[in-house]
Amino acid sequence: GGHQRQKKSAAPAMKRGKWYVQDPRTCKWDEADDQTNNMIEAAFQSAEAKLDLVLQGQQCRVDFRKKRLYSLHTGGSRPLRREEVASSNPYELDPVAGVHLNVKEIEALFAKHQKLSDCDEQSIQGEGLISLSSDLGISIDDESLLLLACNIQAVEPFKLGRSEFVNGMKSLGIDSVKKLKAAFRQWKADLRDKRHFKYFYWFAFDWTREPNARVMQNDAAVESWKTLLTEHAGSFPLDMWCDFVANVHKKAISKDVWKSLLDFMLTVSPDMSNYNEDEGWPVLMDEFVDWVKPKLGS
Numbered sequence: 001g002g003h004q005r006q007k008k009s010a011a012p013a014m015k016r017g018k019w020y021v022q023d024p025r026t027c028k029w030d031e032a033d034d035q036t037n038n039m040i041e042a043a044f045q046s047a048e049a050k051l052d053l054v055l056q057g058q059q060c061r062v063d064f065r066k067k068r069l070y071s072l073h074t075g076g077s078r079p080l081r082r083e084e085v086a087s088s089n090p091y092e093l094d095p096v097a098g099v100h101l102n103v104k105e106i107e108a109l110f111a112k113h114q115k116l117s118d119c120d121e122q123s124i125q126g127e128g129l130i131s132l133s134s135d136l137g138i139s140i141d142d143e144s145l146l147l148l149a150c151n152i153q154a155v156e157p158f159k160l161g162r163s164e165f166v167n168g169m170k171s172l173g174i175d176s177v178k179k180l181k182a183a184f185r186q187w188k189a190d191l192r193d194k195r196h197f198k199y200f201y202w203f204a205f206d207w208t209r210e211p212n213a214r215v216m217q218n219d220a221a222v223e224s225w226k227t228l229l230t231e232h233a234g235s236f237p238l239d240m241w242c243d244f245v246a247n248v249h250k251k252a253i254s255k256d257v258w259k260s261l262l263d264f265m266l267t268v269s270p271d272m273s274n275y276n277e278d279e280g281w282p283v284l285m286d287e288f289v290d291w292v293k294p295k296l297g298s
Helices: 034-045 103-117 127-136 144-151 162-172 177-190 194-208 218-232 238-249 255-267 283-296
Strands: 016-022 029-031 050-055 058-063 068-071 077-085
Touching (some): 034 077, 127 177, 144 177, 218 238, 238 283
Antiparallel strands (some): 016 029, 016 077, 058 068
């Protein structure tokens, strides 16, 4: 789209690369081990022409222009190739984006809602989050605010820090309420992608638990599941899971249970017939299966 920019002195952050060397006998591509990969990748990222290194006790040289690995011992050479690796975090921010944005506008938006936050620190929280939501025309009760926090990679529960907000907006190319409103449509569409949704769902635990708590309160977890998972539950009996956690388990929810639920929901059949307790599920899953099976009439 229209995102081509003139290169500034700082080149855009490159995706990480994985390096492979071709075996001349079998023509198979062998993956470089982590240490070698990191050395070659660092030299490549800093635009070196060549790199000398020791591989399996032999002096070697990487020639990046020719994409070959030379043995200085035998003089032989082998082809090299690089593949970009997607980061496991689909929300990773590009720190050098946002060169042509109105940063004053972003800072004014932050200041407006920070003032309402009843706190001395530089963050939007409490009343500030409510006023920000109302400015954006989003509900404080659905996933929208969480989507904003996830996309700017906010760290502390129920807070948007000043540098997170300003740098996040810059990286996302957003400098007005109008652009921010438009971004929500894209962010919601992103959740149809499994990788985005999984990361977003995991992020939700850290941003919506009580500050400094390692677990999520029972009622908060149940409400969050209803909000976040209803559209993704498929034929999994999510309502029965929520009923079980609220009325039988009654205790707080650990991060392990929170994260495991998504895989549990996507891999276990709706009648629980393929559930295998030897697969290392949290104990709560075992207890749920025992409780729900008679109710499902299986």
